[in-house]
Amino acid sequence: QSSKDLGLLETSTNCILLHTQVGLLSGICIIVGTIIGSGIFISPKPVLANTEAVGPCLIIWAACGILATLGALCFAELGTMITKSGGEYPYLMEAFGPIPAYLFSWTSLIVMKPSSFAIICLSFSEYVCAAFYASCKPPHVVVKCLAAAAILVLTTVNALSVRLGSYVQNVFTAAKLVIVVIIIISGIVLLAQGELRQERMGWGKVWMVSLWPRLTWNSLCILRVVLNSRNLPLAIIIGIPLVTVCYILMNVSYFTVMTPTELLQSQAVAVTFGDRVLYPASWVVPLFVAFSTIGAANGTCFTTGRLIYVAGREGHMLKVLSYISVKRLTPAPALIFYGIIATIYIIPGDINSLVNYFSFAAWLFYGMTFLGLLVMRFTRKDLERPIMVPIVIPILVTVTSVFLVLAPIISEPAWEYLYCVLFILSGLIFYFLFVYYKFGWAQKISKPVTMHLQMLMEVVPPEKDPE
Structure with a gap:
């Protein structure tokens, strides 16, 4: 294969996105499909536990x-x-310089x-194991091994x-939408029949870090390419509230058939819901x-493998991570590296500790990015801004990010x-x-x-970096 073929293969999707404007409806679908993953199936328990x-x-x-x-x-x-x-790398680079930008890339x-x-x-594994350990909690070693x-498997498939x-x-995204619709419609039917199981409605303490549904904001870097400046904010204003409504309706469906105590005791919330509502098709x-969940994991693997590939190409990681498989023409070294690091995190941690780990790091750099937007309002007035939000919005989300970083520590x-x-500073x-x-x-x-x-994995550097 020529160097041109190597470069185009790895950026074929990006090239299509760069030269194709999609409509508002497609933009909304991208947002919904990116955000809805495993969060709504694992978050209800910690959210309820913290709000009480x-x-x-x-x-x-x-x-x-x-x-x-x-x-x-x-x-x-x-x-x-x-x-x-x-x-976030170019935003932090423009606002604060190379060190904060590199630390974001590293982290x-x-x-x-x-x-x-x-x-x-892990959430995928817990739901699969729940089907075989209906009367007890599955062993940790089984969950982690699965x-x-x-x-x-996902690393191998993408490599x-x-x-x-x-x-x-594509297959798993369709399945994701099917289960969301099933749970929401079942809950609406039960509510129409006058069923709602609850112990009490009241106010409790709120720890915001464990309450945040997992959002992939940097997927908007794709949307800003495929949507024009008018449709992009409309897609956001419609798409994210639509996801929020789905999440709320799914929680209402859970509470329709389970009391808060029963939900907290459930090994897998959606499985318990299915056992009570959809039997014998539970x-x-x-x-x-x-x-x-496996579809969300596959999407994460697919995109992050290419981020690592770019980091290697820019000299921010080992150069071999930017190399391409001679036989498969995929960024195999980057994907293998990503899979190894993810596996290491599974060994000592559980879902809740990893959520805290992920949220802390994510909100630290989200806050820096929002602060960078505020800084560039004064330092880079020359930059063209097709979309310009009221300054109160970045101020609000910056303050919120600071709170979400400090609250769990305190x-x-x-x-x-x-x-x-320590990882960040290293x-x-x-x-x-x-x-x-x-x-x-x-x-x-x-x-x-x-x-x-390079010799072990049979990979070579691309002769021409993709644009």
């Missing part, structure tokens, strides 16, 4: 949807103002993306073929929930936050050794490692 009552639980879901919409609008302004690829690839992958695969197997990975994603729920200190900070070592100063002895270490890995 049904009413505040539903209000928190609604409030998170409003905040997500405001944050997405800020990302829309950033994406149309700075049109470079790389998620995203070492902490946020792999821990997110691990969370989704999650690790899921990571291995073998771009087409195969895309096909798997097997449909865990099957489609598993499809939904209210319930845990080792996960210290580990996360990026400075790699930055100064391999990126800034490029010490000769560091290059002597990295070059033979790159050479041996």
